Amino acid sequence: MARARGGRGGRSRRHGVGVERPVTERVVPSSVPGTPDPLPRAMYHPPGANSDGVELACQPRDLPDRVASGGPLWVDIDSTVRSQHALLEKVFHLHPLAIEDTLNPSSRVKLEEYPGFVYVVIRAVSLATDTEDPYDLSSTDLHCFLGPSWLVTVHAGAVAPVEQVWAMLQRTPELLARGPERTLHAILDTTIDAYFPILDQVDEFIDGLEERVFVHFDEHALRDVFHVKRLVLTLRRYLQPSREVLNVLTNRPSPLVAPEVQVYFRDIYDHVLRINDALDTYRDLLSSTMDSYLTQVSNRLGAATKRLSVVATLSLPFVTVSGMWGMNFVHMPLASWPHGFWLLLGVQVALAAVLLFVLRRRAIV
Secondary structure, three states, rough: OOOOOEOOEEEEOOOOOOOOOOOOOOOOOOOOOOOOOOEEEEEEEEOOOOOOOOOOOHHHHHHHHHHHHHEEEEEEEHHHHHHHHHHHHHHHOOOOHHHHOOOOOOOOOEEEEEEOEEEEEEEEEOOOOOOOOOEEEEEEEEEEEOOOEEEEEEEOOOOOHHHHHHHHHOOOOOHHHOOOOHHHHHHHHHHOOOHHHHHHHHHHHHHHHHHHOOOOOOHHHHHHHHHHHHHHHHHHHHHHHHHHHHHHHHHHHHHHOHHHHHHHHHHHHHHHHHHHHHHHHHHHHHHHHHHHHHHHHHHHHHHHHHHHHHHHHHHHHHHHHHHHHHOOOOOOOOOOOHHHHHHHHHHHHHHHHHHHHHHHOOOOO
């Protein structure tokens, strides 16, 4: 039975054995009474500071001043925390429709331009490690708001690409000094590159299926072929909208993305094309494997039918002669002859031998 699980934070999971069900539960920002809300993560590069002069801790009350200063700023917000989610309206003054989309766990991958900022939704995908199903996928929506000097990322819970880029900026803070669009590029690049390990795993799945079908002819391989094919189609469905998003970031002029930065987004676009081509190749390989499996099943069924037909043909003399001389008549030829049984048995064997000779002569057996 198909199963798909979704969390409060827009995280959905689909199983290779079934059809994905849409996650309809919205994210509800909340606070625990008596417990201070976790602070949002922020990284700020003051104007005029050297390349490694990055502030890693910014209080929410300081964010309006940081935004007004014009220095590169990245704020990472957990949408399940009420006080953090409120910053989208109170500090960054984002459009209400865009803020509402951050609470929708089924937001589609898209790029929308608003006055003063660009809104990008990208989907982070990985193979689930907390289930026994090797074909289980886990996906999370990542919302990115790019302003003139700031970048805001919104998600529910930890997201691997954001964690990786945050750790990278801690090691090389000069990347933030190059502008928030370069940080957005790093996040999107890490998100798209996460598809490559999944492709390697899919390639191993297909190699194993081909060996099971062509070498061992495992009768249970067809089910796994369908599972892997569904996994490939799901990955392609997740990836396809990202192609249009990156095409816009690469080719459409924008006051928020400089032409020299668009070259970097073109590199991510090339990665999307490579992944898409690989998924098309895997889909064709799985279709060929499935066709080969069905062909082998048909050939084995034909061979079994052929053997049964030969047995039926060779038994025809025995059935005919025994049926004729088995009728309950008083006067039957050879009925009273003491050697009649052996004569009829020899005739039956001789007829069967003649039929076998003819079938072999015509390469039927």
